[in-house]
Amino acid sequence: MVSELARASPDAAVPRQVDAHAGDMALAAVTWYELYYGAGRMPRGRRRRWLEAFLAEVVAPVFPVVAYETRAAEWHAKERARCAKAGFTPALADAMIAATAAAHGLILVTRNTNDFAPFDGLPVENWFE
Numbered sequence: 001m002v003s004e005l006a007r008a009s010p011d012a013a014v015p016r017q018v019d020a021h022a023g024d025m026a027l028a029a030v031t032w033y034e035l036y037y038g039a040g041r042m043p044r045g046r047r048r049r050w051l052e053a054f055l056a057e058v059v060a061p062v063f064p065v066v067a068y069e070t071r072a073a074e075w076h077a078k079e080r081a082r083c084a085k086a087g088f089t090p091a092l093a094d095a096m097i098a099a100t101a102a103a104h105g106l107i108l109v110t111r112n113t114n115d116f117a118p119f120d121g122l123p124v125e126n127w128f129e
Contacts, residue, residue, distance in 0.1 A: 001018070004128075030096045090118060098119045
């Protein structure tokens with residue numbers, strides 16, 4: 001959802017949802033890493049400077065970063081073992097994001113709901129719908 005906010009013309013539903021949930025949102029530390037990594041991979045120039053400023057000045061003040069810690073690691077281990085037994089191995093970053101949300105009792109908001117569907121008891125929302 002944060003990437004959508006950085007678009008020149010974001011889907012109108014996303015900023016509306018962000019405004020409606022102001023003060024109730026957070027980012028998993030892994031998501032924060034992915035955003036900064038994406039910016040860092042861009043060629044140096046105006047677009048990269050704009051994105052880095054957007055992350056520092058717009059995203060950081062609105063979305064506190066939630067750490068991947070012991071509760072998340074335990075949830076992740078249990079879910080990964082359960083998924084592996086069922087023949088599904090989730091991507092590491094997705095599993096860490098899911099674990100962070102689950103450990104903190106948060107709703108995971110993503111456009112890629114299918115990536116998170118295999119996790120038991122994880123509430124997931126798509127703000128594009």
